[in-house]
Amino acid sequence: MSLLDVQNLAIGFPHAVAVHGISFHVDPGETLALVGESGCGKSITAFGIMRLLPPAARILGGRVMFGGTDLLTASPRQLRDIRGKRISLILQEPMTSLNPVLTVGAQIAEVLRRHEDISRAGARARTLELLDLVGIPEPHRRAGDFPHSFSGGMRQRVMIAMAVACQPQLIIADEPTTALDVTIQAQVLDLLDGLRRQFGMAVLLITHDLGVVAQWADRVTVMYAGRIAEQAPVRPFFAAPRHPYARGLLGASVGEAEGAHYTTRRLDEIPGSIASAAGEPGCPFAPRCPDVIPACRQAAPPLVSLAPGHQVACIVAEARNVIVAEACDVPAIG
Numbered sequence: 001m002s003l004l005d006v007q008n009l010a011i012g013f014p015h016a017v018a019v020h021g022i023s024f025h026v027d028p029g030e031t032l033a034l035v036g037e038s039g040c041g042k043s044i045t046a047f048g049i050m051r052l053l054p055p056a057a058r059i060l061g062g063r064v065m066f067g068g069t070d071l072l073t074a075s076p077r078q079l080r081d082i083r084g085k086r087i088s089l090i091l092q093e094p095m096t097s098l099n100p101v102l103t104v105g106a107q108i109a110e111v112l113r114r115h116e117d118i119s120r121a122g123a124r125a126r127t128l129e130l131l132d133l134v135g136i137p138e139p140h141r142r143a144g145d146f147p148h149s150f151s152g153g154m155r156q157r158v159m160i161a162m163a164v165a166c167q168p169q170l171i172i173a174d175e176p177t178t179a180l181d182v183t184i185q186a187q188v189l190d191l192l193d194g195l196r197r198q199f200g201m202a203v204l205l206i207t208h209d210l211g212v213v214a215q216w217a218d219r220v221t222v223m224y225a226g227r228i229a230e231q232a233p234v235r236p237f238f239a240a241p242r243h244p245y246a247r248g249l250l251g252a253s254v255g256e257a258e259g260a261h262y263t264t265r266r267l268d269e270i271p272g273s274i275a276s277a278a279g280e281p282g283c284p285f286a287p288r289c290p291d292v293i294p295a296c297r298q299a300a301p302p303l304v305s306l307a308p309g310h311q312v313a314c315i316v317a318e319a320r321n322v323i324v325a326e327a328c329d330v331p332a333i334g
């Protein structure tokens with residue numbers, strides 16, 4: 001059974017729908033990357049799952065099943081028990097999540113005291129262990145420091161310490177390293193990945209960087225304009241992305257031997273913009289799509305299975321898959 005099962009989640013703002021009924025799941029212990037360019041609805045999806053949406057946003061429909069509970073109908077008390085204890089959220093800019101007037105040690109201890117039956121001294125000792133675990137040197141001394149005295153990378157390590165304090169089953173990390181230098185980025189993602197393995201947690205890793213997906217994710221869900229364009233295990237995805245948007249992202253560059261390195265285009269290098277299809281019927285990618293046919297402009301394409309665990313929302317890719325399957329004399333799936 002999936003750990004997190006998002007079913008037809010739809011979220012709107014007064015003037016626009018931001019998330020159009022998307023479905024995906026996260027299995028225990030895996031890393032699912034949610035990838036897409038700025039504005040495609042990644043953060044709103046994460047905040048919707050956590051029921052931490054901005055006041056203007058409304059859940060329009062769907063279910064978010066976590067451990068037998070639908071988070072969309074859970075009581076405030078159930079949500080308080082789940083947030084920080086069974087699901088943790090890590091945001092791009094830790095200064096917005098850390099309290100500037102409390103020491104980092106006090107903030108980590110507070111998470112422990114809120115969710116665990118633990119003494120003050122116990123929380124203090126566990127806090128030092130956690131700081132050590134996330135690679136902060138001299139935890140005794142640093143626990144008494146305020147967030148502003150840490151570098152961006154070290155602050156993100158503090159956030160990770162808070163996120164893993166109660167050993168949640170799921171961490172939702174929304175662009176956790178986007179604000180950091182590339183080398184620091186890799187160190188922080190390696191840290192998160194190591195802790196995931198150590199504690200058997202799952203990670204929903206939100207990113208706009210396909211290099212991050214290739215290196216740290218098991219599966220990928222590509223979003224475009226509030227919908228899922230493609231969903232697949234990482235290897236088949238990078239070997240042969242099916243959606244024209246995903247193919248455009250990967251460009252002509254394919255993974256090198258054993259998929260160790262991918263040179264990917266930036267997500268904003270595809271001509272046109274994500275807003276170009278707003279309000280139009282049909283596939284939201286049609287205005288930018290090299291493969292567009294007239295039928296694409298009639299209705300948004302459904303997400304269909306091409307192979308086990310591999311789905312695409314593109315009628316052209318779907319037709320192509322049938323042709324390839326017939327040419328290879330194997331049955332098409334879906």
Ligand SMILES: Nc1ncnc2c1ncn2[C@@H]1O[C@H](COP(=O)(O)OP(=O)(O)O)[C@@H](O)[C@H]1O
Nearest residue numbers: 013018037038039040041042043044045054056
């Ligand atoms: N507070 C808000 N008020 C109105 N619209 C918003 C707000 N936050 C986000 N949106 C809209 O929702 C869409 C998705 O935003 P978001 O989830 O933040 O994108 P991403 O995280 O993928 O960059 C965007 O088109 C954006 O305009």
Ligand SMILES: [Mg+2]
Nearest residue numbers: 042043044174
């Ligand atoms: Mg975002």
